[in-house]
Every structure is written in C-alpha cells, then in structure tokens.
Amino acid sequence: MGVGIEVNNLNAWYGTNHTLQDITLHIPANEATALIGPSGCGKSTFVRCLNRMHETNPIAKVTGEVKVGGQDIYSETSAVEVRRRIGMVFQRPNPFPTMSIYDNVASGLRLNGFRNRRVLDEVVERSLKNAALWDEVKDDLKKKSGASLSGGQQQRLCIARALAVDPEVLLMDEPASALDPVSTAKIEDLIFQLKVQYTIVIVTHNMQQAARVAERTGFFLNGKLIEFDSTHKIFTNPTDKRTEDYITGRFG
Amino acid sequence: MATQLNSSTLNRRWRWFTNHLATVLAVASTILVVAPLIAIFIDLVVKGTSSLNLNFFTKIPAPVGEQGGGMANAIVGSAVLLGLASLLGIPIGIAAGIYLSEYGRGSKLSNVVRFTADVLNGVPSIVMGVAVYALVVVPAKGYSAFAGGVALGIMMIPTVARTTEEMLLMVPHSIREAALGLGVPNWRSMISITLKTAMPGVITGCMLAFARVAGETAPLIFTAFGNQFWSTALNQPVAALPLQIYVYALSPYDEWHRLAWAGSLVLIVLIVVSVALVRFVTTRGVLKGAS
16 A cells, blocks of 8 residues: 655755755655656656655755655665665666566566565566556566567556565656657556555656646745645646746746 | 759769768778788688697697697696686676776776776786786795786786776666665665676676787796696696797797697687687577667
C-alpha cells in the first residue's frame, strides 16, 4: 500500500543556487499528485529530494523535513533504505544496456542480494504485468536486451523495474516527455491502475496530463510552491494570479 | 539562364572531383597504414614456417653446435610471465581507473595519479627493467620469473588504468542514477552496473596492455634473465619468447636465425590468438540489441 508524504520547510541548493525555498506540502496516500511549472522552477529538484537522489550531486545541499509514512527520511533512515521504499522513473528511459528484459526487472532485487529463482520469476512477471508490458515481451524475456525495446516500451520497462522492489511511493520525473502520444497514453493509463497500490508523484510539463491523471496539483515557480490544491480547483478556479497566468498560457 | 545552368554543371563537376579525390586519399591512407603490418606478417610466415615443426613446441633449445631444438620452455615461460603480469597489472590498473573516474574526480590526488600514469606510460621499457632490477632482483639476490612478471605488470598498469577511466566516464549518468534510484548501495552499483556496462572497453584496454608487454624484451633482460632449460619456478630465471628471439637473432648461427624467425611468428600468433580468445569468451553472453 502507498503511504503519505509530509514535507515541511524544505530548502535545497545547487552550489549557491537556492533552487527550493521553504516548501511545505502534504501528499496523500494512494493518489496521484502532479507537479507543474515552467522549466527550472524546482519541481524536478523537489521530487529528487523525496528519495534523496538530490544529494548524489556533490554540490547539492538540503535542509528541512520529509516524512514518508511518518518516518523522517533524512534523520531516521539511510539514503539507500529510502530509495528502496520510494521508486523513481526518470525523464529518459534508462534501462541497463547490458541486461536482458528479465535481468532489468530483477536488477533491484538481485543487486540487493536476493537470489531465489522462483520468487524472482514471479516478481518479474507481476511487475511487467503491472507495467502493461508483459504481453509484448513475454516471449523474449531473457533473449532481448532492455535497450532493444522501443522508447515507450523502455519507459514501461523502467516502471516495471521500479515496481519490482515493491516500493510504497513512485516518483515520476516527466515520464512521458520523451515519448510519442500513443506511448504517453499507455503510461497515463498505467498511472490510473498504479494509484490503487502506490502513492504517485508525477512531474509534468504537460498540463493536460496533470489534469487527466492527478487528484492534486502543485504549481511551482522560481523555487517556490505557489499553490497546491485539488487538480479541479487549480485548473478551474486557482487562487493565485500567477497560477492562473501559467495554466492559461500567459507565460511559461 | 544559360550562364546559370553553366555554373551549376561546373559546380557539379567540381563536387564530383573533390568527392572522388577525398575517397582516393582516404583509401590510400588506409593502405599505407595496413601495408607495413601485412608486409611484416607475410615476411614472418615466409621465413618462420620453414623452421616450425613439432620439435619447436616440445623441445628446449639445443646446445651450440647441435642441430634441432625448440622453444618449448620459452613459450611456457612467456605464459608464466604474462600470467604474473596480468595478475598484478590488471587488478591494480582497473582499481586505479575506478578511483580516477568514480571517486577522485577533480581531487588533487587523482590529478597526481593521472599524471603519474601518463609519465609511467612514457617510461622506456629498459628503464623499467633497471628499476625492477634494483627493487626486486638485488634484494632477492637473483634473477627470477617473479621479477619479470613485476616489470611487465607495472608496465601494464598505466594503460589499463587510463582506458578503464575513459570507459567508465563514457557510461551515461542516467544508468548510474537508475541503479541508485533502486536503492542499490553505491559500491554495488559501481561494480555491477557501471563497471559491467563499461566492461567491453575495459577488456580492450587490458588486451592492449597485454599485447604490448607480451613482446617486451628489454625489461626482461634485467629481471627474468632467460633460461636455456626447463623452469617454471617463480624464484628462478625463466625463458621468454622475446628474450630467446633476441639471443638467437644476434647469434652467428644460421640455424638459430631460422629459429628466431619461427619464434617471432609464434609470438605474434600467440598474441593474436589469446586476444581473440578473450574477446570471444567475454562477448559471448552479449544480448541482441545491447549497445
């Protein structure tokens, strides 16, 4: 099951660049939450703070509190542990090029020392089914490289890989921005199904996409969270003038 | 209208001409590069095969004045020396390459290491022989296979380290992020993902280093010394193909000259075969569509 995320006074820097300023928001469990805003507004940095990927950059710094399912991920656990609980799908599909489809999906478990063949088989099948890729690849799971799939399939493979370690939260950083409309539609369908089991946070440039898949939407601008509310409210009756300007296409 | 047409045909002819000129130049350069290699190989085959027989691979060198004899001990000796060198040079080289690309990026120490590796790469091999003579042979009070392996191994380190570094840097950042994002510890992601993705290139680097030292004579003169008899003991002088070729080629005897040609041919073929074998074994598991 998914868990909720509580973010309090989160600040993040790249070098001297203050990319996130005093972000406070509560992301409810088992819902899709969309984050929108122009390029460079900090929304990607924000999701990278939620699974501590932000700190993999040596010049990055972060302060504040992020509680996932009540546990402070910065003080009460390790980065490795956090990333096992919070899966991430990146902007560009990034399957491991030397691994087969099967090995890609199994990689999260295997690299953490899990070896039971029968359980791995089950997990791989379930994850690929959950990522709506099973029917397309079941015949050459071990023969084909993950890199030989099409872009859309690769992205679903990456989703399956993230699901295989059984996370509670799934972070998606513009998961469809490198894909064609058909593949995008498949990913969006998938988000609907995945909400039942996982809490989803999706960064998107595409406002229609946010409106289609998310219950709640947050609008970021220049490192600040301008407005966070139900998607319906954000797109029909935003409180802040800047949100309205952005969603009506007056800038950004 | 007429002049316009004229200039466009002129243009087309000029383009045709430059295009074909470039092709001819490229082909000519290719031939120039490959020709010496092929010439050497043909020469070796012509002069070497006549003295190649079973004895060459099974007998040790015959005493001066006697007919026959072979280089069996030198072939085995070379294998021992190269095995030792690889055991020493490849792990240290790869570890140094990993440090340079993954951990020490931009640090002072990594710049020192990189600079040292480049200098080491340029050190003449005879100097390496003298250095190992002073560091290993003198304290051990004798020439040995071990000292030869050390000399060759040290010569492998810079090539292996620098190619490993370059190959690791070519692994896309997104792949490392994918591994970290799955909750894989840094060291594990380094070994199982980054290094594994870069492996074909790393192996090429190791093979380059291997092939380079396989033909080295100078560093062995002061270390492995050479041996006319069977010996695989690591603390004793050991024969090596390049050494044996060197000794035979400088000798006044025709018989030995022929054996030197045969030895050269065998050395080249053994290097090519071992490099091809490693390539074959390490790329067999590669999947369709993997880049």
